[in-house]
Amino acid sequence: MGDFDVDWLRLRGPADVRARAADLPLLLRPHLPKRSPLKVLDLGCGTGSNLRALAPVLGGAQSWLCLDADTDLLDRLADETHAWAEASGFDWDATDRRVTGAEPHLTCTPDLNCTLATRRFDLARDLAELPIEGIGLVTASALLDLVSETWLAGLVSQCAKVQVPILMALTYDGRVAFEPALSLDREVIEAVNRHQGRDKGFGPALGPGANGRLAILAAAQGYWVEVRTSDWRIRRSERALQTALIRGWSRAAREEVTASDQAGIAHWEAVRLAAVERGCSRINVGHRDLLAIPRRA
Template identity: 40%
Template sequence: MSGFDTDWLSLREPADKAARAPALVELLTRYLQTPGAPTILDIGCGTGSTWRALERHVPEDTNWLLLDHDPLLLEEAERSIGGDRGVAFRQFNLNDLEDLPLEGVSVVTASALFDLVSEDFCAAFCDRIASQGCGFYAALNYDGVIRWSHRHPLDDDMVDAFNRHQQTDKGFGSALGPGAGDCLERLLETAGYRVRRMPSPWRMDGNAAALQQAFLSGFRQPLREMSKHSMAEIEAWLSFRLSAIAAPESLCEVGHTDIIALPA
């Protein structure tokens, strides 16, 4: 998988936390209220944002195992979470799904991950968790919708090019990109799960200027590779979008979807 730096993950974490669908977090909380300490396996954990978002909502005796392939992100997760706190960390390549440590796991969680993987990966993953009877909660899957309150004539073209780039290989085959939510819902229902899906969009105003700037900076390379427009047009569009961040009542909405799937 393409790497993510800690600065980007730190910038996006407040927006991610605010965007999570509360009703699905509540469903997860109720599901974990069972006799005995539950265990959560968080895959693609990054610096531990899922743990920070959920640790106040799950039972105090919950055990966590956080997996990531990037040792630097794991190191930062362990440093930021600190102590034992029922949390263990392990370096793991998610391409090795057969070795995914699911024994005794109540729920597998992930954040901003499944739009980066392929349909084949999702199918194999759903089969694995269904065979073990694990619940599943996946938040912040990009859905392809980006809207700005201050419009530019090229917005739709640029978002379309960006979305096509989101479907290129990120380390797990051709990525689902905006199709992740539909694919997960279909596969999980086929595997016998009760599935709920809700929107979890980022809504960024001028108070999230640094995140908006970093988000737009991430467009440059995808647009160079995918857009039909010249570099001059791309740079002019980016310049407009960056300057619009400070405009009165400026708002950028980036669509995501959250999914919870519980054994029937």
């Protein structure tokens, strides 16, 4: 079991779905290879939320290979996708893990016919063995802030070699805004952002700088790059998500400051949690989505 459990991925799911930049998959569609099915590689797939967000918008015949180091999460991917398919009006075939049907909101999208496969794969250790040959789209969501500069450069260079489009959603970018605001907010989030730079298994993490680095690395490899903000706009009613975030930020920030500053952060946490409890707290968490298209595609 890794640092990302099923409950956390479920908790963030609705905020993720609302935040995604809707136009990037539509911009991507004409640049996808014409061969069918479209082969998609999902890096750090967790329980498959990227597939569920993206596959219906892309439409048509797709074959997803979903990679993650955490087998607990991979084991849940088919069940989570089955439940989502039923709730969204798609058909689910358990034998060959296939989702079929029409996306009810997108009349121009061809009917979805999407199979999914999962594979345990340590991206940090085995990047050189990434099964990228024949892939028509490399994608990930909520992964890039974990990775290092060296790793990201290696990934972009592999993608450029096979001229594959890249779509990276929901990369944390370091901006957090609270309502109501507190005087300590800035200090806490600055400490959180320093903590983000700690090694998450890939070497020193890029944290909030990851999306900007990806844009530069991809452009240098000849990609046309489009970036959108995809901020979480967490509602007053989303108390569980706010509580989990505030507790996590407080923990991370306290690891970054001196003992004398830790009490202030603990107080910040208590005041913030009380505001959540009273239903008067809203939080905006900055994220970016990035689409990179090989210029020759």
